[in-house]
Amino acid sequence: MAVTIKDVAKKAGVNASTVSRVIKDSSEISDKTKVKVRKAMHELGYRRNAAAQILASGKTNTIGVVFPPVADKASQPFFMKILTSINETARDYDVSIAIATGHSAKELKKQIELQYSEKRVDGFIVLYAGKNDEVRDYLLENKVPFVLVGTPAEGKNEITHVDNDNMLLGREAVRHLAQLKHQNISFVTDTKETEVFEERYQGFKDESEKLGLNHDLLFMDANFSLRNETALVVMDDVLSLKVVERLRSQGLNVPEDVSLITYNNSIFGAMIHPYLTTFDIHIEQLGASAIKKILDLRDKKENLPEKSIIPFELIIRESTKARI
Amino acid sequence: MAVTIKDVAKKAGVNASTVSRVIKDSSEISDKTKVKVRKAMHELGYRRNAAAQILASGKTNTIGVVFPPVADKASQPFFMKILTSINETARDYDVSIAIATGHSAKELKKQIELQYSEKRVDGFIVLYAGKNDEVRDYLLENKVPFVLVGTPAEGKNEITHVDNDNMLLGREAVRHLAQLKHQNISFVTDTKETEVFEERYQGFKDESEKLGLNHDLLFMDANFSLRNETALVVMDDVLSLKVVERLRSQGLNVPEDVSLITYNNSIFGAMIHPYLTTFDIHIEQLGASAIKKILDLRDKKENLPEKSIIPFELIIRESTKARI
DNA sequence: CTGAAAGCGCTTACAG
DNA sequence: CTGAAAGCGCTTACAG
Numbered sequence: 286m287a288v289t290i291k292d293v294a295k296k297a298g299v300n301a302s303t304v305s306r307v308i309k310d311s312s313e314i315s316d317k318t319k320v321k322v323r324k325a326m327h328e329l330g331y332r333r334n335a336a337a338q339i340l341a342s343g344k345t346n347t348i349g350v351v352f353p354p355v356a357d358k359a360s361q362p363f364f365m366k367i368l369t370s371i372n373e374t375a376r377d378y379d380v381s382i383a384i385a386t387g388h389s390a391k392e393l394k395k396q397i398e399l400q401y402s403e404k405r406v407d408g409f410i411v412l413y414a415g416k417n418d419e420v421r422d423y424l425l426e427n428k429v430p431f432v433l434v435g436t437p438a439e440g441k442n443e444i445t446h447v448d449n450d451n452m453l454l455g456r457e458a459v460r461h462l463a464q465l466k467h468q469n470i471s472f473v474t475d476t477k478e479t480e481v482f483e484e485r486y487q488g489f490k491d492e493s494e495k496l497g498l499n500h501d502l503l504f505m506d507a508n509f510s511l512r513n514e515t516a517l518v519v520m521d522d523v524l525s526l527k528v529v530e531r532l533r534s535q536g537l538n539v540p541e542d543v544s545l546i547t548y549n550n551s552i553f554g555a556m557i558h559p560y561l562t563t564f565d566i567h568i569e570q571l572g573a574s575a576i577k578k579i580l581d582l583r584d585k586k587e588n589l590p591e592k593s594i595i596p597f598e599l600i601i602r603e604s605t606k607a608r609i
Numbered sequence: 610m611a612v613t614i615k616d617v618a619k620k621a622g623v624n625a626s627t628v629s630r631v632i633k634d635s636s637e638i639s640d641k642t643k644v645k646v647r648k649a650m651h652e653l654g655y656r657r658n659a660a661a662q663i664l665a666s667g668k669t670n671t672i673g674v675v676f677p678p679v680a681d682k683a684s685q686p687f688f689m690k691i692l693t694s695i696n697e698t699a700r701d702y703d704v705s706i707a708i709a710t711g712h713s714a715k716e717l718k719k720q721i722e723l724q725y726s727e728k729r730v731d732g733f734i735v736l737y738a739g740k741n742d743e744v745r746d747y748l749l750e751n752k753v754p755f756v757l758v759g760t761p762a763e764g765k766n767e768i769t770h771v772d773n774d775n776m777l778l779g780r781e782a783v784r785h786l787a788q789l790k791h792q793n794i795s796f797v798t799d800t801k802e803t804e805v806f807e808e809r810y811q812g813f814k815d816e817s818e819k820l821g822l823n824h825d826l827l828f829m830d831a832n833f834s835l836r837n838e839t840a841l842v843v844m845d846d847v848l849s850l851k852v853v854e855r856l857r858s859q860g861l862n863v864p865e866d867v868s869l870i871t872y873n874n875s876i877f878g879a880m881i882h883p884y885l886t887t888f889d890i891h892i893e894q895l896g897a898s899a900i901k902k903i904l905d906l907r908d909k910k911e912n913l914p915e916k917s918i919i920p921f922e923l924i925i926r927e928s929t930k931a932r933i
Numbered sequence: 934c935t936g937a938a939a940g941c942g943c944t945t946a947c948a949g
Numbered sequence: 950c951t952g953a954a955a956g957c958g959c960t961t962a963c964a965g
C-alpha cells in the first residue's frame with residue numbers, strides 16, 4: 286500500500302539497505318547514490334514507517350513528559366508553556382513526545398513503567414520535584430534515563446536537572462526592594478513543601494540579613510495579614526493575584542501601600558492592574574534545555590548528572606514602587 | 610534481552626501465535642490454555658513491544674491531540690484540563706496520546722501530516738475550530754479520521770464534533786439574569802471570530818428578545834465602557850477577571866453595581882473576589898467523549914459524522930445578584 | 934561504497 | 950482450539 290524502502294530501492298536501482306543508509310545520511314554512501322535515491326524517494330512520496338524503524342533500531346525517539354500528580358495543573362500556565370516548548374524543541378531533533386498524567390504518584394508510576402517497559406519511550410522529562418516521590422524512586426532504581434525540571438530535594442548529585450538559580454532569584458527580589466528603600470519585607474508562600482520555595486526563601490533571608498532588613502515569612506491562608514511590611518516577595522504570579530486582592534480587602538493597595546514582586550511572568554501578571562513586577566524564568570529555555578539533556582543522557586554523551594542553570598530576567602511593572 | 614512472546618511460548622509449551630491470541634484475549638483460545646499462558650507471562654514479567662505490535666497490526670493505538678496555533682494556550686486552563694482528561698480516558702482504552710503544537714496553522718499542518726504519514730497516529734482530536742483552517746482542510750481532503758472539540762464554522766455536517774450547546778448556554782445566562790430582574794444586559798467578548806462566540810451570542814440575543822430585555826454587544830478593548838447595563842454575560846472567566854477590574858477602575862463594583870455571569874468554571878473564577886457565577890462546561894466529559902468518538906471513527910463503528918452535546922451546569926457564586 | 938541476509942517482536946490468514 | 954509460516958518495514962553486522 287504505502288511506499289516502502291523497497292519501492293524506493295527498486296526505482297533507484299539499488300538495494301534496500303542502501304536506501305536505509307541514505308535516509309540516515311550515512312557518510313559511507315557516495316553523493317551520487319544519495320542524489321539518485323533521494324530523487325526516487327521524492328518522486329514516490331516516500332515516508333518512513335515509524336514503528337518499523339523503532340523495532341529495527343531499538344530506539345523509540347520519543348520522550349515521555351511527566352506532569353505532577355495534582356489536580357490543578359491547569360491553573361499554572363507553566364505546564365502548558367513548557368509542554369509547548371519541549372514539543373517544539375523535540376521536533377528539531379526529530380523526536381516525539383508522549384505524556385504521563387495522573388492524580389497520584391502511584392498512578393503516574395504505573396503509567397511510566399508501562400511506557401518504558403513497552404518500549405514506547407527512551408526516557409523521561411519530569412516536571413516536578415516533590416519529596417519522596419515514587420516516580421523518581423522508580424526511575425532511579427531502574428536506571429531509566431530522565432531529567433528533572435526543578436531541583437530535587439534529595440539526590441541533587443545523582444539527578445540531572447535543569448532549573449533557575451532559585452537562591453539568586455530570592456536574593457535579587459530583595460535587592461530590587463532594597464533599592465526602592467523598603468526595610469520591612471516578607472516572603473509569601475502557599476506551600477512550604479517544595480525545594481523551589483526553600484531555595485528562594487533562603488536567598489530571600491540571606492540577602493535581607495546581609496542588607497540589614499527586617500524580614501519574615503507569611504503563609505497565604507485564611508489568617509493572612511501584614512504586620513508592618515511595606516513590601517512582599519510572593520512565590521508566583523497566580524498566587525499574587527490572590528494576595529493583591531486580599532490586601533485590598535484589608536484596605537491596602539498595591540503598590541501605594543505595599544510593593545509586591547513575584548515570579549514566573551505568566552500572562553496573569555499583566556492581565557489586571559496592578560501589573561506585576563516579576564521575574565521571567567525563561568520557561569522556553571527550561572524546556573529546550575531539558576529535551577537536549579535527556580537526549581544526551583540517552584545517547585550517553587553525558588554520563589554524569591549535572592545541573593543546568595537557566596538565566597532569569599527582572600520585568601519591572603506596576604506592583605513595585607519606591608517607599609517615600 | 611527483554612522477554613518476548615517466544616520466551617513465554619516456550620515456557621508455557623505452546624506456539625507463539627497462541628500467546629499472541631491470549632494477549633488479545635481471543636475467544637478462540639480455551640480457558641485452560643489462557644490460564645497456563647498468563648501464568649508464564651506473569652512469571653517471566655512479559656511486556657509486549659509496542660513497536661512490534663504496531664508494525665504487525667497496522668494500528669498505532671495512538672491519537673494525536675492538536676492544540677490551536679496561538680501563543681497563549683497557557684492562559685486558558687481549558688487546554689491543560691482537556692489534555693489531562695483525554696490522556697486519562699485514553700489509558701482506559703489502552704491508547705497513547707501524541708501532541709501537535711505550533712505557532713501557525715502551516716506549522717501544525719506540517720506536523721500532523723508527518724505524524725500521520727509516518728504512521729505514528731491513527732487519527733486526531735483537534736482542540737480548536739477556527740474558520741478556514743489549513744489543518745482541517747488537510748484532514749478532510751485526505752480522509753484522516755479526526756474529531757473536533759468545538760463547533761466548526763463550516764462543514765458541521767461532515768465533521769464529527771463534540772461541544773456544549775452554545776446557543777442554550779447563551780439563553781440560560783440571560784434567563785438567570787432575567788430571574789434576578791435585570792433588564793439591560795450586554796454580552797462581552799474579546800473575539801468575534803469563533804463559532805462559540807457566534808452561537809452563545811445568538812442564544813443571548815434570542816432569549817433577550819423573547820423576554821423583552823434591552824441588550825447589546827460590547828467588545829473588550831481600550832474603549833470598553835457600559836451604557837446603562839446592570840448585568841453582563843462574559844465569554845469566559847479569564848476575560849471576566851479583566852472586565853471586573855476594568856469596571857472597578859470606572860467606579861463600578863461587581864455585583865453591587867453590575868452583575869456578571871460567565872463560562873468555563875476554571876480555577877480563576879473562584880480565586881479572587883467576587884467569585885464568579887459561571888457555567889461549568891464539563892471539560893472532562895468533552896475530553897472523554899472526544900477520545901471515544903475518534904476511536905469509533907477509526908474502527909468504523911461510526912461512519913456518519915455526528916455532533917455530541919455535552920451538558921453544562923450553572924454554578925452560582927458571588928458575581929450575580931438581584932437588582933433592587 | 935554497496936549488497937545480501939538475518940533479525941527486531943509481533944499478528945494473522947491458513948490449515949488441520 | 951492450536952500450530953507453522955509468512956510478513957509488517959525497517960536496520961545493521963558481515964562480506965566484498
